[in-house]
Amino acid sequence: MTESVSTRSGMVALVGRPNVGKSTLVNALVGEKVSIVTPKPQTTRHRIVGVLTQPGLQIALVDTPGLHTGQRSALNRVLNDTAMASLSGIDVVLFLVEAGQWRSEDAAALARLEKLSVPVGLVINKVDRVPDKSELLPFIEQVAGKRAFAFVAPVSAKKGKNLGAIVDECSQRMPPGPFLFPEDEYTDRNLRFIAAETVREKLTLFLQQELPYSAAVEIERFDTGGEQIEIHACIWVSRDNHKAIVIGRGGAMLKKIGRAARLDLVERLDHRVDLRLWVKVRENWIDSEASVRDLGH
Ligand SMILES: Nc1nc2c(ncn2[C@@H]2O[C@H](COP(=O)(O)OP(=O)(O)OP(=O)(O)O)[C@@H](O)[C@H]2O)c(=O)[nH]1
Ligand SMILES: [Mg+2]
Structure with missing residues (x-):
């Protein structure tokens, strides 16, 4: 591990309802396939860390199972619990939504973050799916008004659009400290x-x-x-x-x-x-x- 007073490192958790693109975003930010992606909701079942390392900076991106409502199996409970437990020790939370889609499950997921005191950034993902960009601004304003978000970033995880904005916003909020992972490791999973x-x-x-x-x-x-x-x-x-x-x-x-x-x-x-x-x-x-x-x- 790199021990230096000049390095900064921290943990960023990605949360949101299933299928908004959390895993796709972790993979895109890390540049490696950390987490599996499918078009079906409830794909991710574990807390999975993807590691983004740059000179002097390391961000551990924590992918989580999508927060969902309506199903009551023990597996559903464990998935929601896993997502919520992933928020302890986190420096920044990214709350993901899909551009143009605000559903009751998004509201329920956001409500679960109500008591969090760490900065929560709003990520509007899948902007590539909105052909008429003039529709984007009212949607962003609508969702951004639902909480005092630390920042708002419209992105496309799939097309790699505007991801630098997320890295910038997160890196500003990473505390000074040694790297949490070896520099050549991109995930905590074997x-x-x-x-x-x-x-x-x-x-x-x-x-x-x-x-x-x-x-x-x-x-x-x-x-x-x-x-x-x-x-x-x-x-x-x-x-x-x-x-x-x-x-x-x-x-x-x-x-x-x-x-x-x-x-x-x-x-x-x-x-x-x-x-x-x-x-x-x-x-x-x-x-x-x-x-x-x-x-x-
Ligand atoms: N068009 C478009 N599709 C996207 C984008 N990001 C993700 N997707 C697609 O959305 C679907 C769900 O992506 P995931 O990354 O698995 O979503 P998730 O939030 O991790 O889902 P869960 O693990 O089920 O909670 C996949 O088919 C992705 O290819 C994007 O920026 N644009
Ligand atoms: Mg996932």
């Missing part, structure tokens, strides 16, 4: 976790409707000793009929998930990968807090 998340990303992309919400991935073997990195992953589903769907006709779906995940992992790990997948049922695991915790949440 390769095993990345492997599990990569499989879950493909599963979420390829499977329809509710199934991805009740699936979890557990790495049972991660062996870097041989010529190939050998990874055995178990996909846990909560119902018998889900198992058949994940496997697909003649194993086609499981093959598709495995192939896509393996290709990603080869690129990420820069190594040959032998990925094997299993599907197992743990009845209604999303309704049991013990099972939810047991499966790594």
Whole structure:
């Protein structure tokens, strides 16, 4: 770790309802794939740190599960709790919304931040989706009036637009102190976790409707000793009929998930990968807090 009086470093948490682009923004700011991204809400299930290091400055960007309402499984509770627990020890909070979209879930998420005393910046993401920019200003004013935000940044995480504004605003608020992470590290998560998340990303992309919400991935073997990195992953589903769907006709779906995940992992790990997948049922695991915790949440 770099010990110097002239360095500044701190923690910035990204919060907001599901699907507003928190993980996309962490990845874009760090310049690496820290966190998985899908078009479906409730993709992120963990507190995941992405590290942005510049000369004299380090910002630990904390990605969180989307704050949501309306669903009551033990998994939903744990996800919301994980997001809220991620706010302790934070120097700056980024509250994300989608340009032109203010929903009751955004209001509920913002209400949860009411008692926070640290600066909260408003990030209006996905501005690329608003073709008529004259519509943007009234929306920004509307949302900016809902709290005394420390700053407002309209951005596009996907197109990399105006991200410098976020870095500037955050860096001004980072306290003096040594770096929290080694300079060459871009996440707090290990390769095993990345492997599990990569499989879950493909599963979420390829499977329809509710199934991805009740699936979890557990790495049972991660062996870097041989010529190939050998990874055995178990996909846990909560119902018998889900198992058949994940496997697909003649194993086609499981093959598709495995192939896509393996290709990603080869690129990420820069190594040959032998990925094997299993599907197992743990009845209604999303309704049991013990099972939810047991499966790594
Ligand atoms: N057009 C556009 N799409 C975006 C932008 N940022 C994110 N997206 C898309 O929005 C979807 C959700 O992105 P995520 O980064 O997974 O959202 P999230 O807030 O992390 O979602 P949860 O993990 O479910 O809470 C994905 O399809 C992204 O590609 C953006 O700036 N512009
Ligand atoms: Mg996410």
